[in-house]
Amino acid sequence: xxxxxxxxxxxxxxxxxxxxxxxxxxxxxxxxxxxxxxxxxxxxxxxxxxxxxxxxxxxxxxxxxxxxxxxxxxxxxxxxxxxxxxxxxxxxxxxxxxxxxxxxxxxxxxxxxxxxxxxxxxxxxxxxxxxxxxxxxxxxxxxxxxxxxxxxxxxxxxxxxxxxxxxxxxxxxxxxxxxxxxxxxxxxxxxxxxxxxxxxxxxxxxxxxxxxxxxxxxxxxxxxxxxxxxxxxxxxxxxxxxxxxxxxxxxxxxxxxxxxxxxxxxxxxxxxxxxxxxxxxxxxxxxxxxxxxxxxxxxxxxxxxxxxxxxxxxxx
Amino acid sequence: xxxxxxxxxxxxxxxxxxxxxxxxxxxxxxxxxxxxxxxxxxxxxxxxxxxxxxxxxxxxxxxxxxxxxxxxxxxxxxxxxxxxxxxxxxxxxxxxxxxxxxxxxxxxxxxxxxxxxxxxxxxxxxxxxxxxxxxxxxxxxxxxxxxxxxxxxxxxxxxxxxxxxxxxxxxxxxxxxxxxxxxxxxxxxxxxxxxxxxxxxxxxxxxxxxxxxxxxxxxxxxxxxxxxxxxxxxxxxxxxxxxxxxxxxxxxxxxxxxxxxxxxxxxxxxxxxxxxxxxxxxxxxxxxxxxxxxxxxxxxxxxxxxxxxxxxxxxxxxxxxxxxxxxxxxxxxxxxxxxxxxxxxxxxxxxx
Numbered sequence: 219x220x221x222x223x224x225x226x227x228x229x230x231x232x233x234x235x236x237x238x239x240x241x242x243x244x245x246x247x248x249x250x251x252x253x254x255x256x257x258x259x260x261x262x263x264x265x266x267x268x269x270x271x272x273x274x275x276x277x278x279x280x281x282x283x284x285x286x287x288x289x290x291x292x293x294x295x296x297x298x299x300x301x302x303x304x305x306x307x308x309x310x311x312x313x314x315x316x317x318x319x320x321x322x323x324x325x326x327x328x329x330x331x332x333x334x335x336x337x338x339x340x341x342x343x344x345x346x347x348x349x350x351x352x353x354x355x356x357x358x359x360x361x362x363x364x365x366x367x368x369x370x371x372x373x374x375x376x377x378x379x380x381x382x383x384x385x386x387x388x389x390x391x392x393x394x395x396x397x398x399x400x401x402x403x404x405x406x407x408x409x410x411x412x413x414x415x416x417x418x419x420x421x422x423x424x425x426x427x428x429x430x431x432x433x434x435x436x437x438x439x440x441x442x443x444x445x446x447x448x449x450x451x452x453x454x455x456x457x458x459x460x461x462x463x464x465x466x467x468x469x470x471x472x473x474x475x476x477x478x479x480x481x482x483x484x485x486x487x488x489x490x491x492x493x494x495x496x497x498x499x500x501x502x503x504x505x506x507x508x509x510x511x512x513x514x515x516x517x518x519x520x521x522x523x524x525x526x527x528x529x530x531x532x533x534x
Numbered sequence: 535x536x537x538x539x540x541x542x543x544x545x546x547x548x549x550x551x552x553x554x555x556x557x558x559x560x561x562x563x564x565x566x567x568x569x570x571x572x573x574x575x576x577x578x579x580x581x582x583x584x585x586x587x588x589x590x591x592x593x594x595x596x597x598x599x600x601x602x603x604x605x606x607x608x609x610x611x612x613x614x615x616x617x618x619x620x621x622x623x624x625x626x627x628x629x630x631x632x633x634x635x636x637x638x639x640x641x642x643x644x645x646x647x648x649x650x651x652x653x654x655x656x657x658x659x660x661x662x663x664x665x666x667x668x669x670x671x672x673x674x675x676x677x678x679x680x681x682x683x684x685x686x687x688x689x690x691x692x693x694x695x696x697x698x699x700x701x702x703x704x705x706x707x708x709x710x711x712x713x714x715x716x717x718x719x720x721x722x723x724x725x726x727x728x729x730x731x732x733x734x735x736x737x738x739x740x741x742x743x744x745x746x747x748x749x750x751x752x753x754x755x756x757x758x759x760x761x762x763x764x765x766x767x768x769x770x771x772x773x774x775x776x777x778x779x780x781x782x783x784x785x786x787x788x789x790x791x792x793x794x795x796x797x798x799x800x801x802x803x804x805x806x807x808x809x810x811x812x813x814x815x816x817x818x819x820x821x822x823x824x825x826x827x828x829x830x831x832x833x834x835x836x837x838x839x840x841x842x843x844x845x846x847x848x849x850x851x852x853x854x855x856x857x858x859x860x861x862x863x864x865x866x867x868x869x870x871x872x873x874x875x876x877x878x879x880x881x882x883x884x885x886x
Contacts (some may be wrong), residue, residue: 242627246600249620315731329579329632342628346817350631353640355817358824362742364735411682411742415800416824417817424621428566429558467613474614510552513611517555520609 231370235406238421240348248348251422252408258420262367264335269317276313278487280306306333322360327353332423340423346407355416362412432470433506457492458515466516466527469509473502481505521527555610562602566622569595573626596626624784644828652825653792658801663752663795667787670753674760688754688761703769710771710778711849730786731834734793738827741797744805748797755790777851780858781844786837788865789830796823796830833865 249417284306325333330349332342343359345351402408407419461469472484481501488508489496497504516526521534526534541790544560572588572595575581603619610616639661653660677684733755740747759779766775800819807815848854 233751241632241781242600242623244597244600246604246623248624248627250624268674288658304549319731319735329581329629330577331628331632344628352821354821354824357828358817358820359734361824361827362739364732364739414813414816415742415820417814417821424619424624426618428570428618431559432614466611513555514553516611517609518555520611531696 234428236408237407238407240344240346242348250344251424253339253420253422254401255408257339257341257422258402258408258410261333261335261339261341264338265321265333268334269321271351272321273314276310276317281308319360319364323356326356326360331356336420341420342423343418344421346413346419349371351418355418357416359410359412359416359418362410362415366411432473435508451504451511452507453492453511455457455515457494458512459533460491460529462526462528462531465515466509466512469505469512473505473509489492550605555606555612558605558610559612559615562598565595565598566602566619569599569626570622573622573629576629577625584753590635592626593630596630599623599626645823647872648867649825649829649870652822653829655822656795658824659795659799659802662798663791664753666794667751667756667791670756671760671763673753674757675764676760677757678761685761685765688758698769699765701765701769703771706766706769706771707774710766710774730789730837731831734790734830734834735827737790737793738797738800738823738830739821741794741799741801742804743799745798748794748801752790752794774851777854777858777886778845780856780862781848781854782837782841784858784862785833785840785865788862789833792826792833796826799823814839835862 233251233254234256238252239247240250251377280344322333325336326343330337330342331344336342343351343356398411402410402447407413409419413419419420469484472480478501485501485504487497488494488505517534519525524534526532544564568588568591572584572592575584599619600623603616603623606612606616606619674688677688678699685699733751737751740751760863763772763775766772800816800823803815803819804812810818840857844857846853848857
C-alpha cells in the first residue's frame with residue numbers, strides 16, 4: 219500500500235497516522251481509520267461495566283427466586299442440599315461463565331460486529347484482509363481476551379486476597395498484565411494480541427449525511443426584473459490561477475457551514491488576492507460563482523490527469 | 535402525478551447544473567440514497583423487514599456505488615459528496631461482506647465436520663502436546679518418588695486434604711469411593727466446568743507467546759496428576775485411582791490436550807511461519823485453533839457433568855473404566871473417522 223499513500227483521494231483525517239487503505243474484494247481501495255487506543259479503552263470499560271451489571275442482575279434474580287421459595291415453602295426448605303439453592307447456584311455459575319465469555323462473541327458476530335460498548339463509541343471489528351469477518355476469527359480474538367484482561371484481574375485479586383504473593387511475583391505478574399494490556403500501543407494498527415491471532419482489527423464507524431450540491435447552478439442567475447439569465451461574475455484565467463484543491467475545499471466548507479461573518483472575511487481575502495474591489499451584500503453569490511468557476515477549471519484539469527494540490531503547487 | 539413532478543424537477547436540476555461532476559452526482563443520487571436507507575435498516579437489525587426488491591437490489595446498488603466512488607475520486611472535487619460516498623461504501627461493504635453465517639448454520643457445519651476437520655489439521659501439535667503431557671506425568675511421579683516433599687510443592691492445598699504421602703489406604707479409598715455430598719453434585723459439576731474451561735482457555739491463550747507457557751502449563755498440571763498417582767500407587771490403589779480418574783478424565787484430559795495443542799499450533803506458526811508473513815500465519819493458525827477451542831469448551835461441559843454426577847454415582851471400578859473407555863472411543867471416532875470421507879470427497883472434487 220506504500221505507493222497508494224501518495225494517491226490524492228487518500229483521506230486526511232484528524233490523525234493521519236491511523237488512516238489505512240483496505241482493498242475490497244472488488245478491488246476498490248476503501249479508506250478506513252483505525253480506532254484510537256482511547257476509544258478502545260473506553261469501549262472496554264463500558265463493556266466491563268455492562269457485564270458486571272448483568273452478573274449483578276442475575277445474582278439479584280437468583281436471590282429473589284430463593285427468597286420467593288423460602289416465603290412459599292417456609293424457612294429452611296431452600297437450605298436443604300437438594301433444594302432450589304442448588305438449581306440457582308448452577309444457573310448462576312453458568313450465567314457468569316456465559317457473560318464473561320459469550321457476551322463479546324454474541325455481539326461481535328452480529329450485523330454490526332460491535333459490542334454495546336463499541337457501538338457507544340462508534341467502532342467495530344473488521345477482517346484485516348478486507349474479506350468476510352468469520353465466526354472463527356471472532357472466537358479466536360475473544361478467547362485471547364482471557365489472558366489480556368480477566369486473568370490479570372483474577373491474578374491480582376486472588377494474590378491480594380490470600381496475601382501469599384511475594385513482592386517479586388507481584389511485580390512480575392503486574393508486568394505480565396501490563397505487557398498484554400498495553401500491546402495495542404506498541405503497534406501502528408492498534409492490534410491487541412487477540413486481533414493479531416484472529417486477523418482482525420478495530421476501525422471507526424463512518425456515518426455521514428449527503429449534503430446538497432454546493433453551488434446549485436450559480437453561474438447563471440435569473441434577473442427578477444426581466445427574467446433573463448445573466449452571468450453576474452466573470453473570472454479570467456489569472457483570477458482562477460491563484461488557488462488549488464485545498465483552497466477549493468476550504469471554500470466548500472465555508473459555503474456549507476459558514477456564518478455571514480465568515481463569508482465576508484473569505485470574500486475580502488479572495489478579492490485581495492485577485493485584485494478585485496470587494497462588494498457588499500452579495501458575498502454568497504460571489505463566492506458561489508467563484509467556487510463554481512474554480513472547480514470547473516480544476517475538474518477540467520483532472521480529466522486530463524493534472525491535479526493541483528494547493529496554491530503552492532504549480533498551476534495546471 | 536407527484537412523482538412525475540419531482541422527476542421533472544430533478545431532470546431540470548440536472549440540466550441546469552453547471553458542472554459535469556454535479557450532473558454526475560444528480561443523476562446517481564437517488565440510487566445512493568436508496569442504498570443508504572437499506573444499509574441503515576440492516577444496521578439497526580431490521581434485515582428481515584426489508585422488501586424482496588431491496589434485498590435483491592443490494593449487491594447491484596453496492597457495486598454501482600463502488601464504481602461511482604471510483605469515478606468521483608478521479609473527476610469530482612465535491613469533498614462533501616466524496617466523503618459521503620466513502621462512508622457509505624464502507625458501511626455497505628460491511629453489509630454485503632458481513633458475517634452472513636447465521637449461528638444455526640455455523641453450528642451445523644461445526645458439528646457436521648468442521649470441528650473434527652480442525653482437530654485433524656493440528657495433528658502434529660496434538661502429538662507434541664501428548665508427549666509433553668506424558669512427560670509431565672512421569673516427571674511428577676519421579677519427583678515425588680525421589681522426595682515426597684515435592685508433593686506439597688506440586689499439589690495446591692485444597693486438593694491435598696487427605697491425599698498426602700503416607701496417608702492410610704482406607705483414607706485414600708474413601709476419596710475414591712466417597713458417597714458424601716451427593717446432593718450438591720449439580721453445583722459441583724457447574725463449578726468444575728467453569729474452572730476447567732478457564733484452565734483450557736488459558737492453555738490455548740498462552741500459546742501466543744511462542745507456545746512455551748502452554749507447554750509449561752501442561753507439564754505443571756500433569757506433574758500434579760503424576761504426584762497424586764504416586765500417592766495412590768504407594769497403597770496399591772493404582773487401578774482404582776485410574777478408574778476414578780478415567781470416568782471423566784478421558785474427556786477432560788483429551789480436552790486439555792486439544793487446548794494445549796491449539797496453543798502450541800498458534801505459537802509454532804508465529805515462531806516458524808514458513809513462506810507466509812508472520813501476521814498471516816498467526817491469523818490462519820488462530821482461526822483453525824479457535825474452532826478446536828470452541829469444541830474444547832463443549833468437551834469440558836461433558837467432562838464437568840461426568841465428573842460431577844457420574845463419578846460420584848458410579849462406585850464400581852469396572853463400570854468407571856467402561857464409561858471412560860466409551861467416552862474416549864467416542865471422541866477418537868468422532869475426530870479421526872467422522873467426516874473424513876466427506877472432506878476427502880470434497881478435496882478430490884476440487885483437484886479433479
